[in-house]
Amino acid sequence: MSELQIGVLILGGGVIALVVGFNVFQEWRFRKRTQQAFARAHDDVLLGVPKNNVRDGVRADRMEPVLVDAELEPEDDEPMFEPQLPEQTPFVREQALPTRQEPAAQQLDVPVIDEEDEAELAMDSADHQALVVAMQDPSLDFIAEVVFHEPHELAAMPRFNVGKRTQLIGRTERGLWKVAEALPGTRYKQINISMQMVDRSGAVTEQELAAFCQQVSRFAEDHDAAVSFPQRQQKLVAARELDRFCADVDVLIGINIVPKSSIEGARLRSFVEAAGLQLEPDGAFHYLADSGNTLYSLVAADQMPFTFHTLLDKSFPALTLLFDVPRVAGGVDVFDRAVYFARQLAQEFDAQLVDDNRRVLSETGLTRIRDQLLHIYGSMDDRGIAPGSVAALRLFA
Known part of the structure; x- marks a missing residue:
């Protein structure tokens, strides 16, 4: 084989390697952009809790029905079946107010994305925005609003030492709502921080709510931001009433x-x-x-x-x-x-x-x-x- 042929083979191999490498790079770049647009490194936004979990039986107001035998007719002043709570299977309860219904989770079709700001564009739809905002429900959550004086990039997301479920969503400098994450280049105008007020362990207490507000206030102060809270006593009263309803059902x-x-x-x-x-x-x-x-x-x-x-x-x-x-x-x-x-x-x-x-x-x-x-x-x-x-x-x- 002549030196010319060898050179041509080497040159051809180099061209093929460059083409393959470029295609791999393009595929990696597109996958990375798509993941940035639609991935969510956070807990299940709707649940975040184990399935079929029941309360630990600390309180005595949660009951389990006993299946009644055919020959046992109830007295007129007795319930149709007798509630009983077995020791092995304790019960649970939670909160919810009648002001609204939760929207069903929706799947978004993944478009072909060519723009550099595809992560923002992925959120720019009315359905997606409504879904994100609905993650916090005023009838279920105590929602604190933290507003930054200037669009603010967070180096890390705050953690709150509370016994209830918390959720953070943020409004970007483009005015779009998204699950709040500490991502380079993402700047927020506002962060809404919610704490669920009722679950099967009971209603939030005044002390727990005060501790949550104190931690949110400290976060706002650290970032030179303004913070506003709902009226605490009103929320506590609503949580207790909701808790009683949940215990009944x-x-x-x-x-x-x-x-x-x-x-x-x-x-x-x-x-x-x-x-x-x-x-x-x-x-x-x-x-x-x-x-x-x-x-x-x-x-x-x-x-x-x-x-x-x-x-x-x-x-x-x-x-x-x-x-x-x-x-x-x-x-x-x-x-x-x-x-x-x-x-x-x-x-x-x-x-x-x-x-x-x-x-x-x-x-x-x-x-x-x-x-x-x-x-x-x-x-x-x-x-x-x-x-x-x-x-x-x-x-x-």
């Missing part, structure tokens, strides 16, 4: 499946997964809606978490199917589906369905529970907090 229904002999874990897993449930990190099998929210879950009656290891070599003397009433969209229809699955379990494993007093579950008892569910759902709808909605998932978490 915060119900967890448990249906116990008691077999004649213990259920082998491997067989249980095979049957449950075939029915569409999946094992989650909390040690329970969950039946999920398309949204990813739990419709009902299955746990061991003795509260031993299911793991792939325990399901291989252990047996379970009883199971409990849980239906977290305020967190489930779909109402009585979903409850009926949960009961149908419980009956499938009973048939498969030669078991009985019983309530927490070990009384056999009857159709009469189920009818009474359905009636109570309709009352609960009606109360929630009247309040403007639909079961399974964003507000309900925040309040009952």
